[in-house]
Amino acid sequence: MRFTKMHGLGNDYVYVNCFEEKVENPARLAQIVSDRHHGIGSDGLILIEPSQSADVRMRMFNADGSEAKMCGNGIRCVAKYSYEHKLAEAGGPFSLPGQPPCCPASLNIETGKGVLTLGLLIDGNDRVQKACVNMGQPVLSAKDIPVDLPVREVIEQPMMFQNRAFVMTCVSMGNPHAVFFCNDLSAVDIEKFGPVIENHSIFPNRINVHFVQVNKPAEFTMRTWERGSGITMACGSGACAACVAAVLTDRGERICTAHLPGGDLDLTWCEDDNCVYMTGPAVEVFEGVFEWPDE
Numbered sequence: 001m002r003f004t005k006m007h008g009l010g011n012d013y014v015y016v017n018c019f020e021e022k023v024e025n026p027a028r029l030a031q032i033v034s035d036r037h038h039g040i041g042s043d044g045l046i047l048i049e050p051s052q053s054a055d056v057r058m059r060m061f062n063a064d065g066s067e068a069k070m071c072g073n074g075i076r077c078v079a080k081y082s083y084e085h086k087l088a089e090a091g092g093p094f095s096l097p098g099q100p101p102c103c104p105a106s107l108n109i110e111t112g113k114g115v116l117t118l119g120l121l122i123d124g125n126d127r128v129q130k131a132c133v134n135m136g137q138p139v140l141s142a143k144d145i146p147v148d149l150p151v152r153e154v155i156e157q158p159m160m161f162q163n164r165a166f167v168m169t170c171v172s173m174g175n176p177h178a179v180f181f182c183n184d185l186s187a188v189d190i191e192k193f194g195p196v197i198e199n200h201s202i203f204p205n206r207i208n209v210h211f212v213q214v215n216k217p218a219e220f221t222m223r224t225w226e227r228g229s230g231i232t233m234a235c236g237s238g239a240c241a242a243c244v245a246a247v248l249t250d251r252g253e254r255i256c257t258a259h260l261p262g263g264d265l266d267l268t269w270c271e272d273d274n275c276v277y278m279t280g281p282a283v284e285v286f287e288g289v290f291e292w293p294d295e
Contacts, residue, residue, distance in 0.1 A: 001016065001021050001023070001289065001290045001291075001292075002016075002017070002020070002021060002287065002288070002289055002290075003015060003016050003033070003040070003287070003288055003289075003290050004016075004017070004081060004284060004285075004286075004287050004288075005040065005042065005284075005285040005286050005287075005288070006077040006080070006081065006282065006283060006284050006285060007073070007077070007233075007262075007283050007285060008072075008073030008074065008076050008077055008234060008236060008262075008280055008281060008282050008283070009073060009233060009234035009236075009260055009262030009263040009264075009265070009280060009281065010232075010233025010234055010261065010262025010263070011043055011071075011073035011074070011232050011233050011234040011235065011236070011262060012041075012042045012043055012233075012285070013042050013043055013044050013045060013046045013060070013071075013074050013077065014033045014034070014040050014042045014044075014045050014046070014290075015046050015047075015048060015077065015078070015081055016045070016046075016047050016048065017048050017081070017085065017087070018047050018048055018049040018050070019048070019049070019050060019087055023047060026045060026047060026059065026061050026067075027061060027065035027066070027067065028065060029045055029061075029292075030044050030045035030061035030062065030063065030064075030065050031063065031064065031065045032292075032293065033045055033290065034063035034229075040288070040290065042063070043062070043063055043226065043229045043232050044060060044061050044062045044063050044071075044074075044228070044229060045060075045061040046058060046059065046060050046061070046071070046074050046077070046078065047059040047060075047061075048078055048081060048082060048087065051109075051110040053110050053115055054108040054109055054110040054115045055082065055087075055088030055089075055091075055107045055108050055109065056078065056082045056087055056088055056107070056109055056110070057109070057110040057111075058071075058074065058075055058078045058109055058110065058111050059112075060074050060111075060112075062226070062227065062228025062229045063228060063229040063230070064228040064229070065228075066227075066228045067112075068112070068175050068227070068228070069111060069112025069113045069174045069175050070111050070112060070113045070135075070173065070174030070175050070237055071175075071236065071237065072133060072135060072173070072235070072236020072237040072238075072239070072240060072278055072280075073234055073235070073236040073280070074236075075109055075111065075116065075118065075131075075133055075236075076118070076130075076131040076133060076236070076280060076281070076282040077282045077283075077284075078109055079107050079109060079118045079120060079128065079131045079133075079282065080120075080127075080128040080131065080282040080284065081284070082107060082109075083105070083107065083120055083122075083128050084126075084127060084128060084284075088107060090105035090106060090107055090120060091105065091106040091107065091108070092105070092106060093105070093106065093119075094106040094117065094118070094119025094120070094132060095119075096132075096268060096270055096277055097270055097272035097273050097275075098272055101119075102119060102132060103119025103120050103121050103131075103132055104120070104121075104122060105119070105120045105122060106118060106119050106120065107120065111174065112174065113136060113173075113174030113175075114136065114174075116133060116134055116135065116136060117133075117134045118131045118132065118133045118134070119131065119132040121279075128282060129281060129282075130279055130280060130281050130282070131279070131280070131282055132277055132278070132279040133236070133277065133278045133279075134275050134276075134277055135173055135174070135236075135237065135240050135275065135276045135277065135278055136173070136174065136275055136276070137273075137274045137275055137276075138171050138172065138173060138240070138241065138244045138269075138274075138276060139171065139172035139173075140153045140154075140155075140170075140171060140172075140244075140248075141153065142154050142170070144172065145170050145171070145172040145176045145207075146176070146203070146204050146205060147170050147176075147202055147203060147207075148201070148202045148203070148204060149202055154168060154169060154170035155169050155170075155245075155248050155249065156168075156169060156249055157169070157170075161193055161196050161197055161200065162192065162193060162196055164193070166180050167180065167181070168180055169181075169245040169248060169249060170207070171240075171241040171244050171245055172241075173237040173238075173240045173241050173244075173276065174237060175208060175227070175237055176203065176205060176206075176207045176208065176227075177207065177208045177209075177210060177237065177238050177241035177242075178197060178203075178207045178208070178209050178210065179210050179212055179241055179242050179245040180209070180210065180211050180212065181211075181212050181213070181214060181245075181246075181249070181251060182211055182212070182213055183213065184213070185211055185212075185213040185221055185222075185223060188211045188223070190209075190211060190223055190224075190225050190231060191225075191231065193209070193225075194209045194225025194230070194231065195225065195230075197209045197225070198225060198227055206227045206228070207227060208224065208225070208226050208227045208235060208237075208238050208241075209224070209225040209227075210222050210223070210224050210225075210235070210238045210241065210242055211223050212242045212245070212246070214246060214251045214252055215259075217251070217252050217253045217256070218252070218253045218255060218256045218257065219256060219257050219259070220242060220246060220251075220252060220256065220257075220258055220259070221258075221259040221260075222238070222239065222242050222258060222259070222260060223260075223261065224238050224260070226238075233260065233261045233262030234260040234261065234262040234263065234265070235260070236265060236278055236280065239258040239260065239265045239267060239278065240267060240269075240276040240278055242258060243256055243258065243267040243269055243276060244269055244276065247269060254268060254269040254270070254271065255267070255268050255269075263280070263281065264280070265278055265279065265280040266278070266279040266280070267279075
């Protein structure tokens, strides 16, 4: 099976072109290829498939084999691969509502969240350097995220985890996120609290955990414990959720920059359509051939 290793801000996945390859058991394959000692090494597996409703379809599997509906860093890489390998013909220019076009070309990608539109920033060699993703509208309803708490929305909700007090805001961007603002990001033990919060009983589908330090209204720094994968270098949908949470709690602005361990993302929560737009890089690392191991 041929594969391509790609990453968005260090959030790395193994990508398989299912226009040409067939994957029988993607959940098990994700576990094998993600192993950084015995496999290829990645945060998970992403399949690029034909679609009946968009240019291509993205299926994303975490390192533990669980399937997720959406990955913000992953979808930018899917767009880059699909454009450069000519799996789909790009559409016209892309723009944010009420603004002039910011990207010369666009693609529609089917995800577990629905069809999302991406703008492509292309260099002189016809290579995609960055992509701008319309991540859609944030979901704030507790029952739809889902969070099993007796509130309509989880905003500035006091919580106790491991006998420590936290204040939590929850947002779904197609996958569930819990955002915790803190004054000193370096003092948070993510390896201790991340798995405890991810697997807490109030989250029926588990949850992505983000600790966020607001530097100024248009800039924040964050670290992530990703559902099913652990600590990752970046989480695109999580950065979108953090942007929304910062606005909802009067900590941040709708246009901002997120600093993640792997690099920066530019975010806009647009008032005109209530959608969150995320711009960031997509990088191809290498290609290879994978042979299923004897187990």
